[in-house]
Amino acid sequence: MLEQERRRIETDLFEGKIRGVAATNALELGIDIGHIDATLHLGFPGSIASLWQQAGRSGRRARPSLAVYVAFEGPLDQYFMKFPQKLFGSPIEHCQVDANNQKVLEQHIACAASELPLCLQYDENYFGSGLDCAIVALKNKGYLRTDPCVSPKLWNYIGPEPFSRYIMCNATDLATECVNPHETRAFAERILLYDRHPGGIGIAAQVNASDLVIDF
Structure with a gap:
């Protein structure tokens, strides 16, 4: 997704012009969008803290809200389906930081x-x-x-x-440009190596991107 497309979607979401958005866990990081009424969580996000943080995006400013957790077939999701009290009754994990990194x-x-x-x-x-x-x-x-x-x-x-x-924007991802005859896009390398490799088919905004040339 091009930056201008992402910015437009963000603006429309903040202004209430769109009714829903599919997002990565970046949406959980302290963003206050007052009119979000419900969140849908596809699979366990990796920590209880992240799940509560994501669910907290809805119902801001004392508004009622709904959070739906859709479990996948993985062992951790299925464990929480069998023992939901482990999910809802456990304390938030302690933050682990390697100060010598x-x-x-x-x-x-x-x-x-x-x-x-x-x-x-x-x-x-x-x-x-x-x-x-x-x-x-x-x-x-x-x-x-x-x-x-x-x-x-x-x-x-x-x-x-x-x-x-x-x-915050650049600590974890190195950007690489992919060029096809129609447009140039910048992708995070971790995404690039999965589904933007030469000969791969990537779909963004209903447009197929194939025959990519990757210049690391």
Whole structure:
């Protein structure tokens, strides 16, 4: 789906011009659309927290709502069908974060630096011993630099603005362009390798896309 198509659908959904939309789990992430009355969940989303978060998209602002969970044939879905109390009576899972993951650390440091300059001497207390390597990596990517006129010890953010929004959109997916004689589209690589491979048939907006040329 082209970005302008996605933006148009989002706008129509926010303005109440469409009655329903098929969406990925991106819709669960803090979006407040006040007029959604019902959500339909196709299969268990992977965690109880995600299920409740998705169901919470409907019934905003004290409105009545409906959430329907359609179980698939997988063992986890069928387990919850046999023991629904395990689904509705269990607490939300604890968030598991690897604070030593260098990729995650770099993203957090870039977000922090976009708000206030970083100082290795002080900020290592918050980000740990991996801060030095992360700063070097971000410097090499063109996200951080020092200003000798102010302080050679302060690292200032010089990357895309705002970084927090940029990284939410780009942290997990690398974009690849697919070109056919009619149009060029950008796809996430994880989707591309499944159903946008050369010779594959992809359907978007009732248009078949075949004979794709992929340039990684």
